[in-house]
Amino acid sequence: MLHLSLVVASTRPTWPDILVFAASAAVIVVGALGVVTSRHPVHAALSLVMTLFGVAVLFIEQDADFLAAVQIIVYAGAIVVLFLFVIMFLGVDRREDVEVEPLGGQRPLAFVMLAITLAGVIAMLATAHWVTGAHQVVGPIQGPITKSAGAPSGEVAQLGKQLFTTYLFAFEATAALLVIAVVGAVVLARRPGLSEKADRAEQAERAERSGQGVAS
């Protein structure tokens, strides 16, 4: 069956693990299918939320608690809400006709390509000898961050340490990226009428002044 040369040697899976995984997997897949096949954008957004929750559960199962929390807060709590805002803004009652495909060959080719991709990936998983890098390139997941006693430990501490040392530059860059994104969004979403009105007002003022100057 599936065999990897790097298998977690510590524990064998127990029944609760399998059950949790199965349930989460089901939730995820159903949600994904829902996103892809809903006619209504709002239904799609809600399916997305379902998928995100499933993924969060899987994160917890893989000892990535902090990330699960961040996922829920950021993705499900902010991004999807943003989506819903825009859907409402653009009109809720737009339904899309999923049956018709105006672009010829798009659907068949899409299915074929992605079937190939999926089959390929699973085949690779099944048969390939994975050559991966060394363990612990950056740092362990658990464990104290410094050797001294009383140092904070755990995943959050480790993540924080790496973020502020190894990945500091990327961290700052993403901060800048966020600022740019906000500025860009504000600029993009400005009402066009406002700027035009301002220009027109300015032009009228100038015309008045020059008219006065000529007349006098």
Add this chain to the structure above:
Amino acid sequence: MPLFPLAGFLVLVAAGRRIGDPVAGWIGTLAVAAAFVVACLTLGGLLNQPDAHRLFVHDYFTWFHVGGLNVPVGILVDPLSVTMVMFITGVSMVIHLYSIAYMKGDPDYPKFFIYMNLFVFSMLVLVLANNLLLTFVGWEGVGVCSYWLVSFWFHRDSAASAGKKAFIYNRIGDAGFLLAIFLIFEKTGTVQYTGGPGGGIFGQLHHLGGGTGTAAVLLLFLAATGKSAQIPLFNWLPDAMEGPTPVSALIHAATMVTAGVYLLCRMNHLLALTHAGMEVIAIIGGVTAFVAATIACAQQDIKKVLAFSTISQIGYMILAVGSGAYVAAIFLMVSHAFFKGLLFLGAGSAIHGLDNEQDLKRMGALRKTMQWTTITFTVGWLAIAGIPPLAGFWSKGDVLDNVYSHYKVLWFLGLITAVLTAYYMTRLQVLAFGGEPRWDKIGPHGEPPLHAPHESPWVMRLPLVILAVAAFFGGLLDLPWIHHDSFEGWLGPVFAGSLYNDHLHAGGEWALALTDLAAALIGVIVGFALWRGAQVDKPQLEPQFLQRVWYWDDFYDALIGRPSQKLATFCAWVVDVRIIDGAVNGMASVVRATGSATRKLQSGYVRNYALGIAVGMAALIVFLLSRTWWS
């Protein structure tokens, strides 16, 4: 020595137009005369040397040096080249003098002497060169000057195309020359005759045995047929009579046409290697002589008769070369230069006197008004017919003697040709100078009668006299019973090893001499008998077949001319338009079609582009999969 005519050429190019006639003519003549003087001095110098030491090679500078090929510019002075130079400069000098008066009044007077001087320069380079490439330079030079001079009156269509014809036929021969040079260079590594690595070409003859030698010889002979107007490249010479008569005299009687014979004589050591080659040469020479003589019997134009006569005489020379009788060939060349030059100049005098009328049927009784011309022309006539004691008898006899021992059939052919020679020359003499005047009557095509002919000025008569004397006494150069001190002794060492000289016992020699004399007399008597009367229209004696040069021109036209034209038309309309333009335009169309097809990829739909990404992703996955499976 070649520098004198070169200097003359340059002076005339620079200032000719301003000097005008006749001073330009005198300058040209003086240049050649100076060369002649130097030639005489060289002759004297060589005569002082004993027999075996008469070879002098000197390199002036290196023309170019490429890889293993070193080509100097230098001269080779030996009896052969000095002989050539002597008669070339001598006859040229005389003809230049003649042209001063002949070309008088022509608007392009200086240009004429420019070309003539350049021609003499090229001919001297050809003869004096010490390597094959420099000879080729001279060869090409004379070809070019021949082209210019034949089409000197180029506003006449016939003259322009005659010039072209001459040059093209020459060119074919030149291709043969070049190929021969390549072959020889490949085998011997040098193009110098003597000197240079390995002792020059003549020092490395062992490399040129067998097939290569024969091939080289035949290629050189092809060049000689082109330049010296033998079968199969002889058609240009009759057409070249379109040029002014001094040109015909100089180039097509005395010098350029002898270049081919000279080349073969110079390469005699090479010829000696291949018996098959020599046979070919001899056969072609003999056949050409015969064919040309038959044609000459039926020509109407005085210059054309002389042209075919030239072809025939050179055929004799080539026949001699093919039989190994090089000395005889050179002897005939020298005496031919004298009497043919004389005949042409005489003809020119007659033409000049009759206001450029060249048709024999309209001349007649010129002896009454142009005495000098008549007398000198008679000397030439007797010389070429082979009447002793003039030069022609001895030289032609020499050739026939040597041929007799080799190829009896060709000797017989040569004998018949001698009869024909005497016959047509007599016909010419009688029609032009004898009989009753016909120029004062309406011509056969309705032309008006001509003025009475006048004798030529002294400038033209003097050369005629000089050449007549030379033709008369030229035979003394090589009387058959004087061997060592004569021509034969002089030239013999040059051809050492390859010369064939037949010393028949005295009885055999006398018998052959009498046969020659008999042949000449038969020809003369028959000629007189047939043409003496006033009736000059004798179509049965001048069949169309002979008049049309055995239909040789038409044969070439049908064989080469028309198909070439068809090919050219085909190329122009089919290849050029459809294939080449089609290819180029087709490429453009293909590009456009490809562009249109590829354009569909840019549909503007984001989802299509995303599909493209998906395709790439699938391909990547498959590629990685295959890598893992294969490794």
Add this chain to the structure above:
Amino acid sequence: MSLSAGWYLGLAALVFSIGAIGLLVRRNVLIMFMCIELMLNAANLTFVTFARVLNDIGGQAIVFFVLVVAAAEVVVGLGIVVTNFRRRSTTVADDLHSLKG
């Protein structure tokens, strides 16, 4: 405590494929965006799986960054959608084909 990594990776691949198909097949721009989010989530799952397998915190750090960038991308992307909607009153991706070659 968890299953072997292969299961998780297979699941991630499946979700990725579903998201990709959705991206290619749906015409509504917003739903296309959501499919992109699906694909990003699948990638995150893969990273976390490998972080667990290799006991490396780097994998989780990457997930962190992916999350942030996805958020920024959604912000800007939706802003573009809104602007476009103002001009053309359409949310159908096929109507944006003015760059046709």
